[in-house]
Amino acid sequence: xxKVIEIIEYENESHKVDFKKTQYILGKDTKKNEILKDFSAFxxxxxxxxxxIIIGIKENQDKTKDIFGIENPTDEATYRQFINENIEPQINxxxxxxx
Numbered sequence: 001x002x003k004v005i006e007i008i009e010y011e012n013e014s015h016k017v018d019f020k021k022t023q024y025i026l027g028k029d030t031k032k033n034e035i036l037k038d039f040s041a042f043x044x045x046x047x048x049x050x051x052x053i054i055i056g057i058k059e060n061q062d063k064t065k066d067i068f069g070i071e072n073p074t075d076e077a078t079y080r081q082f083i084n085e086n087i088e089p090q091i092n093x094x095x096x097x098x099x
Contacts, residue, residue, distance in 0.1 A: 001098055007052055012063050016049045018042075019057040019065065023074055026082045035079070036086050043091055073097055 011017050024035035042051040055073075058066045076095035084090050 001096070004052070004054060004096070004098065008054065008057060008065060008067075013059050015045045015047060016042075016051045018051075018053045019059045020053060020055045021058040021066075021068055023055055023070055024079075026074070026078065030086045033086070035083065039083055039087060039091055039093070043087075 007017055013019055018038055024033075026035065027033055030036055038053055042053070045051075056068050056070045058068065060066065076097075079095060080093075083093070
């Protein structure tokens, strides 16, 4: 959790950090599905850096950040199933929910 706090406080969006104000909507139109685009982009970027998608944070143009609460967060199993069904080869990722 400390690493995520440091990222929120000190880092900006980049090839290894992406902030999302709201949860991903998992839909049937996988070509337009934002989570698949984001995971594919992170996976295809040639870097050994750990990469983070942090939901509930909005980065503003001046690089300040706003924090938003997430009601009824999507669970790891749902994200994992959706990603594994739609991206090959399977992507190894970790999901953490902080309150």
